[in-house]
Amino acid sequence: MQTPPSLVPGDKIGIVAPARKVSLEEIQPAIDILHSWGFEVAKGMYLFEEDHQFAGTDQQRWADLQMMLDDPSIKAILFARGGYGCIRIIDKLDFHKFQRAPKWIMGFSDFTVLHSHINHHCKVETLHSPMAFNFPKTSPAILDKIKLIITGHAVSYELSAHIYNRLGKVSGELIGGNLSIIYALAGTASDMHTKGKVLFLEDLDEYLYHIDRMMMNLKRTGKLNTLKGLIVGGMTEMKDNTIPYGKSAEEIILDAVKEFDYPVCFGMNAGHVADNNPLVFGRKVKLVVAAKTVLSC
Numbered sequence: 001m002q003t004p005p006s007l008v009p010g011d012k013i014g015i016v017a018p019a020r021k022v023s024l025e026e027i028q029p030a031i032d033i034l035h036s037w038g039f040e041v042a043k044g045m046y047l048f049e050e051d052h053q054f055a056g057t058d059q060q061r062w063a064d065l066q067m068m069l070d071d072p073s074i075k076a077i078l079f080a081r082g083g084y085g086c087i088r089i090i091d092k093l094d095f096h097k098f099q100r101a102p103k104w105i106m107g108f109s110d111f112t113v114l115h116s117h118i119n120h121h122c123k124v125e126t127l128h129s130p131m132a133f134n135f136p137k138t139s140p141a142i143l144d145k146i147k148l149i150i151t152g153h154a155v156s157y158e159l160s161a162h163i164y165n166r167l168g169k170v171s172g173e174l175i176g177g178n179l180s181i182i183y184a185l186a187g188t189a190s191d192m193h194t195k196g197k198v199l200f201l202e203d204l205d206e207y208l209y210h211i212d213r214m215m216m217n218l219k220r221t222g223k224l225n226t227l228k229g230l231i232v233g234g235m236t237e238m239k240d241n242t243i244p245y246g247k248s249a250e251e252i253i254l255d256a257v258k259e260f261d262y263p264v265c266f267g268m269n270a271g272h273v274a275d276n277n278p279l280v281f282g283r284k285v286k287l288v289v290a291a292k293t294v295l296s297c
Contacts, residue, residue, distance in 0.1 A: 018061045026133055
């Protein structure tokens with residue numbers, strides 16, 4: 001697995017919007033922050049286009065991302081915002097130049113499509129992190145971690161004990177992202193390969209029975225039985241029916257892996273949460289789930 005080259009002051013970071021539309025006002029704070037770090041910023045040609053809820057047509061969103069992937073002057077790509085759209089353009093993208101000259105790809109949620117595809121097919125690490133749209137509401141501590149990672153430094157996290165944690169110590173390649181997207185990728189060329197990996201999961205605004213259905217899919221397709229470990233992030237703003245499902249999202253996930261013996265860690269502040277800590281997907285991490293859980297990556 002390749003680690004993209006570390007950025008240095010003066011390097012250029014591209015911003016593109018392969019999913020939901022965005023305005024300059026919404027991402028200007030992120031541009032200002034990147035400038036304060038010493039980086040230049042290049043905006044996609046179609047960054048502020050609109051096609052209903054999308055940031056332009058499929059062709060425009062593909063063209064912007066393809067240009068950033070191919071441009072050797074662009075040293076990292078920060079996605080503008082999430083929503084929906086990456087799965088509509090992933091099969092049109094050509095990663096040959098990117099694979100020969102990797103660069104950091106930064107985003108989360110809908111960009112689970114790109115994390116999964118790039119990690120598996122290109123063997124390049126990617127950064128699950130806040131996007132430009134999220135920067136204004138992201139704490140300086142989290143932003144500092146993003147800067148540390150893209151400039152070549154390792155980070156680690158200490159988590160408090162959680163009632164559902166299953167203790168253990170493992171090391172393995174970290175993969176994952178948004179559960180709904182992982183579910184949507186099943187059987188496609190971007191499907192997630194979990195054997196021997198540490199899987200991270202998060203989600204937003206889903207019915208609890210949907211969480212169960214998606215976890216059953218992961219289990220039935222063999223994605224849960226060959227893991228080395230499981231990390232559960234924010235399961236945020238979950239919904240229920242008039243007749244309650246009877247379990248929380250965390251309880252549903254724990255039930256889905258109850259027959260397996262690998263360590264399971266709950267309470268990771270990553271995903272659709274206020275403190276969306278950056279995680280390096282594709283990197284070999286150490287996970288120690290004990291009285292105090294430690295994740296080193």
